[in-house]
Amino acid sequence: MQRSLKDYLLVSLKGIAMGAADVVPGVSGGTIAFISGIYEELISTINNLNIAFFKDWKKDGLKDTWKKYNLSFLVALFVGIAISILSLVKIIKWLLHNEPLLLWSFFFGLVLASILYIGKQITAWSPKVLISIVLAAVISYFITIAEPMASPESLWYLLFCGFIAIIAMILPGVSGAFILLILGAYETFIGILNQFREGLTTFNVSLLWESFYKIVIIGIGAVAGLKLFSKVLNWMFDNHKNITLALLTGFMIGSLNKLWPWKEVLSWRTNSEGIEVPFIEKSILPASYEGDPRVMWVLIFVTIGFLLILILERLATKKEK
Numbered sequence: 001m002q003r004s005l006k007d008y009l010l011v012s013l014k015g016i017a018m019g020a021a022d023v024v025p026g027v028s029g030g031t032i033a034f035i036s037g038i039y040e041e042l043i044s045t046i047n048n049l050n051i052a053f054f055k056d057w058k059k060d061g062l063k064d065t066w067k068k069y070n071l072s073f074l075v076a077l078f079v080g081i082a083i084s085i086l087s088l089v090k091i092i093k094w095l096l097h098n099e100p101l102l103l104w105s106f107f108f109g110l111v112l113a114s115i116l117y118i119g120k121q122i123t124a125w126s127p128k129v130l131i132s133i134v135l136a137a138v139i140s141y142f143i144t145i146a147e148p149m150a151s152p153e154s155l156w157y158l159l160f161c162g163f164i165a166i167i168a169m170i171l172p173g174v175s176g177a178f179i180l181l182i183l184g185a186y187e188t189f190i191g192i193l194n195q196f197r198e199g200l201t202t203f204n205v206s207l208l209w210e211s212f213y214k215i216v217i218i219g220i221g222a223v224a225g226l227k228l229f230s231k232v233l234n235w236m237f238d239n240h241k242n243i244t245l246a247l248l249t250g251f252m253i254g255s256l257n258k259l260w261p262w263k264e265v266l267s268w269r270t271n272s273e274g275i276e277v278p279f280i281e282k283s284i285l286p287a288s289y290e291g292d293p294r295v296m297w298v299l300i301f302v303t304i305g306f307l308l309i310l311i312l313e314r315l316a317t318k319k320e321k
Contacts, residue, residue: 015080109305
């Protein structure tokens, strides 16, 4: 596809919107790609990119191979995504430390609406569908209360999280940040990206390297997950669409425990910056919350998050029509 510089700038702007969505649990970068009209091209380009690229490079040269694999589109898109994510991580980190109640309330509203968005796509209800929802909800809930298998900052766990979270790039309606929350790695990812941003802006080589190699590990997992998930999900949706949607719905229902705003910290851990952060938490009622529960503000931010998903859903529906 022939594109001008203006066209590629527009692709980057769409990437900025996708990056913003990918940082926020409950909002899917895939949904933004679908609404903006680049979803099919993105999936097709990713699926076509394989080891044959290097053979074609050697045979036809970089210029022709670059054009054949539509890499200008991918680069423009991912530059936009990177700019957006690196711009937002500082804000998210500040909110996590200073306004956790309001941030988690907003996320709770996002995922609550996402449950309705995914669930209403189920076209035929059956015992299998209901069992799938209940089973996925139970498994998801127990994941949220289980002690993490490893530190969220261990390299193999970062690799695993990158592998799983990339599902958001493929499936509209499912958020990669949401997956990271369930895995207990969301704050770790935000911290790594914030370190990388600070390393770039302050020319701190040590900080830049410390965050860069972790991003590479995450990226390796993401690339592997992207190639595998694109095939698995296509097969599941082609052959067992309602069961797949039911599993996703149940998974989100069970995850609401993780997003519940009012928490009691059961144990702490020291992160890579030497700061003590919550390790294991449990959900509690507002009346038991230590400090001001800010119930009215929590309800307002839950509503804002809920309405945001409904607006995105309406835009996606109009685009599809």
